[in-house]
Structures are given as structure tokens and as C-alpha cells.
Amino acid sequence: MPVYSHSRLSVYETCPRQYRFQYLDRLEVPEVDTVERFLGSRVHEALETLYLNVRFGRVPSLDNLLEFFRSAWRENWHDGVLVQQPDLTADDYRRAGERQLDVYYRRYAPFDRDHTLAVERLLRFPLDPDGGIWFQGYLDRLSRTADGLWEIRDYKTGQYLPSQAMLDEDRQLGLYQLGVRHLWPTAREIELIWHFLAHDLELRSRRSPEALEALRQETLARIRAIERDETYPTRVGTHCQTCPYQAVCPAWRHLKARDAPSAAEAVGWVDRLGELKAQRKAALAELDAEIEALQQRIAGYAIAEGLEAVFGAAYCARVRSAERPRYPRKGDPGREELEALLRRHGLWEEVAALDLRALPDRVRSGVWPPEVVDAVLPFESREETVTVRISRRPDL
Numbered sequence: 001m002p003v004y005s006h007s008r009l010s011v012y013e014t015c016p017r018q019y020r021f022q023y024l025d026r027l028e029v030p031e032v033d034t035v036e037r038f039l040g041s042r043v044h045e046a047l048e049t050l051y052l053n054v055r056f057g058r059v060p061s062l063d064n065l066l067e068f069f070r071s072a073w074r075e076n077w078h079d080g081v082l083v084q085q086p087d088l089t090a091d092d093y094r095r096a097g098e099r100q101l102d103v104y105y106r107r108y109a110p111f112d113r114d115h116t117l118a119v120e121r122l123l124r125f126p127l128d129p130d131g132g133i134w135f136q137g138y139l140d141r142l143s144r145t146a147d148g149l150w151e152i153r154d155y156k157t158g159q160y161l162p163s164q165a166m167l168d169e170d171r172q173l174g175l176y177q178l179g180v181r182h183l184w185p186t187a188r189e190i191e192l193i194w195h196f197l198a199h200d201l202e203l204r205s206r207r208s209p210e211a212l213e214a215l216r217q218e219t220l221a222r223i224r225a226i227e228r229d230e231t232y233p234t235r236v237g238t239h240c241q242t243c244p245y246q247a248v249c250p251a252w253r254h255l256k257a258r259d260a261p262s263a264a265e266a267v268g269w270v271d272r273l274g275e276l277k278a279q280r281k282a283a284l285a286e287l288d289a290e291i292e293a294l295q296q297r298i299a300g301y302a303i304a305e306g307l308e309a310v311f312g313a314a315y316c317a318r319v320r321s322a323e324r325p326r327y328p329r330k331g332d333p334g335r336e337e338l339e340a341l342l343r344r345h346g347l348w349e350e351v352a353a354l355d356l357r358a359l360p361d362r363v364r365s366g367v368w369p370p371e372v373v374d375a376v377l378p379f380e381s382r383e384e385t386v387t388v389r390i391s392r393r394p395d396l
């Protein structure tokens with residue numbers, strides 16, 4: 001029976017094929033470690049050690065905590081850890097971790113505002129009433145205040161700060177709340193707390209029973225959709241850079257193997273196709289520019305000579321000029337005002353779907369109320385348009 005987790009669902013949402021490699025095929029590949037993940041692991045270890053000691057009434061000094069962090073950093077660091085930000089070094093990340101622990105320690109010492117019930121605790125619980133789908137996750141810390149409030153705490157070491165609205169919808173801690181309620185049914189008052197260590201910020205959220213039930217149903221629906229998937233398509237993106245399955249992924253495998261004799265011929269085809277497409281694009285752009293310049297010349301000549309048609313040896317160019325109503329285009333003065341006016345009258349979607357060029361017809365169609373037409377007409381101006389149509393000479 002598969003057990004789902006927040007990270008398992010996230011992997012599917014990022015790339016279904018990676019999900020298949022990791023959870024269904026269970027391919028064994030060396031992990032790709034990023035410095036952000038490395039920093040997160042070291043800070044979490046330090047906080048775990050801190051609270052394990054606090055539970056026994058021993059509060060380590062700040063120096064001891066930082067020394068624990070530094071030595072864990074040294075012992076675990078390896079050359080495979082990816083530092084992707086070109087202007088940052090591993091030392092920058094280490095110092096950032098030290099700073100986060102320092103600020104956290106000074107803010108919460110002597111760590112007696114709540115009672116720690118568990119650290120890095122595995123929660124495993126059935127998500128559906130039949131017990132056919134189980135969920136699991138490790139919560140960073142579970143605490144309880146003197147007045148009986150249970151707190152599910154999550155420590156974030158990244159710079160990204162989600163909005164309160166996003167936290168109120170957060171799936172991971174919402175599911176953890178379901179787990180805590182399953183394991184400890186007497187926990188009635190529960191709060192979700194995120195510590196954004198890089199910003200020295202603590203953000204909170206609460207879930208109503210209805211919101212929790214909706215989350216449970218949404219998660220079950222998502223899991224059932226994953227189980228119905230038969231193709232597990234690739235989803236290429238920047239996340240591929242840290243995907244450990246590139247060497248077996250059909251979207252990337254050829255890149256890794258293109259020096260092999262069996263793959264070398266295709267390398268030439270691809271490069272040649274790329275060159276031809278680029279040449280065609282450039283040639284088309286050149287032709288378009290020449291066509292535009294000739295049209296302008298013919299139109300100018302026809303207007304100056306009072307002609308409607310100009311003849312070549314084999315072709316004929318018919319030149320028409322007309323005055324048409326015009327409304328402000330994107331970037332023109334008055335465009336935003338016109339859009340706002342149409343939106344106020346609930347007509348913007350109608351016009352946008354047709355294209356703004358359809359607006360003159362709409363204004364004159366008699367469908368819109370007269371007061372709307374009166375409000376829109378001041379935006380109208382007249383513009384002279386000249387068209388040049390080319391065809392074979394009809395007299396030949």
C-alpha cells in the first residue's frame with residue numbers, strides 16, 4: 001500500500017516522469033544536493049539538538065549551538081553540493097545559517113514559552129475512512145502552551161516569504177494538523193506556525209474543521225488522479241537542473257549520451273535544422289521589410305498621381321485609401337481609460353474577445369445602450385488607411 005507525503009505529491013506536481021522514476025520505478029541514482037537543501041538540513045539538525053536538550057532541562061549555550069552547526073557543516077560537506085547562485089559561495093550560506101540560528105536563539109532563549117512535545121516527529125495516518133490511502137510526514141516541532149494550545153511548527157531557511165493567504169492554504173501543515181488530530185484526538189485547539197529564520201519572522205494560521213475536510217478531499221482527489229495516470233509525461237523546466245534522473249529521462253538522455261557513435265548522427269541533423277530555420281526566419285524578415293517598403297512607394301506614387309491601380313509587366317497593384325474609425329491601441333494615451341470604462345459596463349470581455357478593431361462595429365450595432373455609446377465615442381478618432389493588393393494583370 002503506497003504511503004503518500006507532501007513531498008511525494010510535490011514531485012508529481014513538478015514533473016510526473018520524475019515521480020515515476022522515484023516512487024514507482026524506484027531507480028537508484030546519486031542524489032543531487034543543493035546548497036539550499038544542505039543549509040536547511042544543518043539548521044534543522046541544530047534546532048533538533050537544541051530542543052532535545054531543552055526537553056531534559058538543559059539549554060545549550062549559543063556558542064555550543066553554533067559550534068554544533070559548524071562542525072556538522074564541515075563533516076557533511078562534499079564536492080557534489082551545488083552552489084547555483086553565481087555571486088554566492090558555500091561560506092556565504094554557512095554564515096547565513098549561523099546568523100539564522102543566532103537570531104532565533106536570542107529571540108526565544110530560554111525556550112520556556114511552550115513545552116516541546118516532539119521534534120522531527122513522524123506522523124502516519126489514514127487519509128480516507130477505509131484506510132486505503134495513508135499519508136505521512138515529519139513535523140519539525142510540536143509544542144503545547146500552558147493554556148492548552150497545540151502548535152505545529154515548521155522552520156524555513158530560505159529567503160522566500162509566502163503571503164499570509166498562501167499560508168492559510170498551505171497543504172503540508174494542514175495535513176500535519178489532520179495527523180496530529182488523528183494521533184492525539186484530545187488536541188482541540190491547534191495552530192500552524194512557520195518560522196522564517198532568514199527574516200526573524202513567525203507567521204501563524206488556523207484551519208476550521210470545514211477547511212480541513214476540504215483539504216482532505218482535495219488531497220484524496222489528487223492522489224486518485226495520480227493513480228489513474230498511465231503516461232507520467234515529462235515536464236521540462238528549470239527544476240530539471242537538480243533532477244537526479246536526467247541521464248535516464250527521455251527529455252534529456254540524448255544530451256548526456258550525444259558523444260556516443262549511435263547518437264552522433266542526430267547531433268548533425270539537429271544543428272542543421274536549427275541553422276536552416278534561423279536562415280528562413282532571417283530571409284522572411286528581409287522579404288517582409290522589402291515588401292513593406294515597396295507597398296509604401298506604390299501607395300505614395302498612386303496617391304500623388306491620383307491613381308487607383310499601378311501596372312507592372314505582369315502584375316497589377318490596386319491601391320485603396322479609406323478613412324476608418326480608430327480607438328486607442330495598447331500604449332496609446334486614453335487606452336487605459338477606455339478599458340476601464342468598458343470594464344465598468346461589463347463590455348471589456350466582449351470587445352477583447354473580438355479584438356479592439358471590432359469596436360467601431362460594436363458601437364454602431366445598436367446593441368449597446370445609448371449612454372455607453374455616448375461615453376465610448378469621445379475615444380474615437382479617424383485614421384487614413386491605405387491598402388495595396390497585388391494580383392496578376394487582368395488584361396493579360
Ligand code: SF4
Pocket residue numbers: 015016017018234235236237239240243244245246249250251252
Ligand atoms: S529531467 Fe526534468 S523532465 Fe526529466 S524527469 Fe527530471 S524533472 Fe522531469
